[in-house]
Amino acid sequence: MLLSARAASGNPAPQLVVLDLDSGGPSLPTIKLAAMLRTSSAALPRNQHQLIVALGANDDSLSPDAASSFDAVAASPLDPPTARSLLRYAIAAHALSSLDDLMAFSTIKEPINVLVVDDMEINRMVLSALLAELSIDVAEAANGDEMLAHIRRNSSSPDLVLLDCHMPVKDGFTAARELRDSESDLPESKSSIPISAVTADSNATARALDAGMDVCLFKPITLQTVRAVVAFLVDRALPPDTNPAPLPPPLISAISNAVHSLPRVSQGELDPLLVALVLARQPAAAAALRIAWELACLWPRAPLIASLLIKHKLIVHTPSP
Numbered sequence: 328m329l330l331s332a333r334a335a336s337g338n339p340a341p342q343l344v345v346l347d348l349d350s351g352g353p354s355l356p357t358i359k360l361a362a363m364l365r366t367s368s369a370a371l372p373r374n375q376h377q378l379i380v381a382l383g384a385n386d387d388s389l390s391p392d393a394a395s396s397f398d399a400v401a402a403s404p405l406d407p408p409t410a411r412s413l414l415r416y417a418i419a420a421h422a423l424s425s426l427d428d429l430m431a432f433s434t435i436k437e438p439i440n441v442l443v444v445d446d447m448e449i450n451r452m453v454l455s456a457l458l459a460e461l462s463i464d465v466a467e468a469a470n471g472d473e474m475l476a477h478i479r480r481n482s483s484s485p486d487l488v489l490l491d492c493h494m495p496v497k498d499g500f501t502a503a504r505e506l507r508d509s510e511s512d513l514p515e516s517k518s519s520i521p522i523s524a525v526t527a528d529s530n531a532t533a534r535a536l537d538a539g540m541d542v543c544l545f546k547p548i549t550l551q552t553v554r555a556v557v558a559f560l561v562d563r564a565l566p567p568d569t570n571p572a573p574l575p576p577p578l579i580s581a582i583s584n585a586v587h588s589l590p591r592v593s594q595g596e597l598d599p600l601l602v603a604l605v606l607a608r609q610p611a612a613a614a615a616l617r618i619a620w621e622l623a624c625l626w627p628r629a630p631l632i633a634s635l636l637i638k639h640k641l642i643v644h645t646p647s648p
Contacts, residue, residue: 341377343417347403348383357381358389361396378417422605422613423598429614430554432461432564439463439561442485444474444502445525446494450546454489454525457553470494471502478506484520486561489544492526492535499524500538507539521560542631551621555631558618559638565611565618567639572607586616586641589623589632615639 344364348357364379379396381389383403394400399416401409428434439462443454446469455465466485468474471494478484492499503522510519524535524543532543541560544552558565574582582600585592597620604613616639619632636642 342421343378343380343413345380345382345401345405345413346397348381349403358393358396361393365396378413378420380413418606419598419602422602425605425610426601426614426617429565429610430618432463432557435462435563439487439557439564440466440483440485441557442466442468442474442477442488444468444471444488444494444499445491446470446496447491450491450525454548454553457548457550460550461554461557463557469496471497471499471505474502475505478520486521486563487557488520488522489525489556490522490540492524492528492531499526499540500534503535503538503540523556523560542634544631549625551618551625552629552631555618555622555629555635558615559631559635565614565639568609568611571609571612574603574607574609578603578607582616582641586619586636589620590627592620612639612641616641 346357346361346364350357361379361381364377378398381394381397381400382405383401389397389400398420399413401413432439441458441463443451443458443465444467445451445454448469451467451469455467458465466477468477471490474488474490475497490499490503503524506520506522522540524531524540525546525548526535526543527546529545535543542556544556578600582604585597585600597617601613601617604610604616615635619635619641622629623632633642
């Protein structure tokens, strides 16, 4: 098929496919062709979303089985306003799907490595499973001594340590402080390893930061929380955009209003902002905004939200006087 040939030659799949229901022949009816396209498009990378449109149909003219192969229907002949609407729809869908790979950290050449430190095996299993969903390699340690030994004996340091605060043998506070104290004697590749506390103790934040940890997460941990802490602390996970196009003032205002009221922003209100950022060559900022929004919907006051938005210049940081 044409799409298979394009994929084999390294060309991206078309973002918009319009199929005339009256153009199919007896050997390959248009409905069957649409089903084949839908099947083949499922194997495409997530950032090559395809919009398949039935031309010469309305919502009632297709059976449920046939309609499942199409994203939209349009009357024939295709008038300019409808064509423009379909193109906008296809461009928006492609822009949004391009964020999926960024948010899964699957475009990074070398996988991210995270060291999970917790004395409870079930907690390590849960965190490891969440990290695996983000294409992240995981190592485990059961206490602070094991964490320090792992870092010292391996040639490369982890990109991030998720560290339980309260453990037997050596707790997270002590282990973090010892690691920070020893970093001046470590190779440059092992200096300043990002550390996130992971605890059920709501009063642990001050102690964790004082011990040298960078942020504090509270159990139970979700995929949204893990994604946000990786995006914020691991620089190569979501590197800031390097060649952004300037945004028009109305869009800047709309984004500013959204980031200051994220828990109350609907997905329908957020998606146009994400599309605009992607089209302005700011995909990392768009991904950061979506990650922050997902976290805000679960934990509106999470400190990570503002930190991530400041890092990607979606909030202007004003230092305290």
